[in-house]
Amino acid sequence: MVSCYTHLDLAERRCLAKWREAKIPMKEIAVRLGRAPSSLYREIKRNYFRDAELPQLDGYHGVAAQRMADERRATHRKLVADPALRTVVTERLREGWSPEQIAGRLRIDPRPGRVSHETIYRYAYSREGLADGLYRHLPERRRRRRPRIARRRHGKRFPEAMSIAQRPASVARRSEFGHWECDLVLFRREFGKPNISMLVERVSRFAMALRNDDRQSRPVMEAVADALSTLPSEARQSVTFDRGTEFTAWAHLQELLDVEPWFCDPKSPWQKGTVENTNGRIRRYLPRHADPTALTNRYLKSICERLNATPRKCLGFRTPAEVFRNRLIETGGSVN
Template sequence: MGTRYCHLKLDERRKLAKWLEAKMPISEIADRLGRDPSTIYRDIKRNRYTDDELPELNGYHALVAQDKYEQRRAIHRKMIIHPDLKAAIEDRLKAGWSPEQIAGRMRLERHPVRVSHETIYRFAYSKDGREEQFYRHLPEHRRRRRPRGCRRHNRTHIFDVQSLSHRPERVSERLEFGHWECDLMMFRKEHGKVNVTSLVERVSRYAVVMRNEDRQSRPIMETLIQGLAPLPRGARQSITFDRGTEFSAWKHLKAGIGADAWFCDPQAPYQKGTVENTNNRLRRYLPRSTAPTALTNRYLRSICQRLNATPRKCLGYRTPAEVFESNLMEIKNRLE
């Protein structure tokens, strides 16, 4: 691997400006800074200040040099130089795409001008991006970048279930289509018991969201049966749950559509990470403050359509809908 070139920093430029004013030879300056002389010559040439009207001000000034360097090196420059590109990125963010999905789709579609997801984040949190409040379009609308925290899960356990440790390897490794993960999304207590079931197919990441009037297990299983019954048997082979009591009627699911049920270990909902990740995406449209009257079937379908039409990195930037339809066609062709 080649060595990484490290640009001069502000404190080095201050020393350089002071030593240049003292007429110190470039070779000595380079030696004192631990730099190659060519680096010093290059920085002086690139960042020297010139003024035709006031030539007496011409020279190398540390703050001016740093400002010119930052303007030239700004990682978000493409989104400033190409306003059409910025507008297209903004439209995709408003449609629910993440910066990584936008950047990946650009690579897949071979756009002549494209950016990385880091460029989008850097612009959103840059001075220009903050003035436009560009961060509001990001998935989590945060004013500042910060590391993601850990969620705590305090769920009641159920027993007499098939543990995830016994799930076939072909399912665990996502080698077989038709295996789902399921969870409930809850809302504020003052809004009552209404909740939604979030269901995700593990291979395609295809999402389905359905309304429930309460957390009773039998009606929730009925909703799952109604939602999955139209699919061919090969597309609804199993569902993975956590140990919440709302899934205690899992045997009814087996009797209804013949789907197996697998359960995470106690206090380990992260073992069904696909649906947990999908819930995070859904919260953009279904925050905890959502009123029950807003949870219409039409609205929930529109959210799913938007989510399933968003390209995913893990799918090679294809969309869940594209992968899901492709696998469905394979099953139907085998049945014919």
């Protein structure tokens, strides 16, 4: 197992200086310290002491090297040195923004100061950030940050054969009934993991909303399968998803229903614009600050009934419920 890299501490720097002065070969010093020789050469280069007035004092000294390293690391702690910038960052973290969103917004905001998302992560996991509980507002909400070398790398979860580029043209043209789009509606992090799955039929714009207790893919897919199982097979031919981790259990959906899954291109949720548009409409009733733990499927059904009973210009001012019912009758099914 590969261990995480750590910086040299004061004791190691003192040993390095003493053994180097004793003319011990660098390879042997590296073995004694359990470090790579390249790390020690880099340490000496970065923390080599130079005195312009007394050049005879030039050299690698343990205490001086530790001070130089501490000073260098302190320059990266921008959020400690800048209270105004720190206030902006912590406020936005508590509002549910990710470090990447905060850093990106600060590049175009008139507020003074910029900061990278990595600096925000480091501050959140620093002694000051942990004392403020900032890790609770990060995307993963972990108390301890995993070292980069230990962060998981996932292989391909979505086969290219199921890419939206391979989806039949009749689906893209909305000329065939029974093709759905699915997405999750999320809420502020302080409310925990509950969320809502939105299902929208592409031809009729008929919408269904389903409550989820968390974002685990298998339960999400089971809820989708349960909602579509009451329809005839002609009315549930395919579902288009984005490439979020909550949809990685697509094979389980295929096991439960004979439904073809399609996936948007990476970072292209706009390719399932029907459900994205519907998400915007349902936000009128379920804003991001709403408490999802208080929502029931009965209440969500009442919201969808209102959406499905609203005339739509794209449907010739017919309602989604009317179009869906007529199409369903054509397939020999019925609407509850």
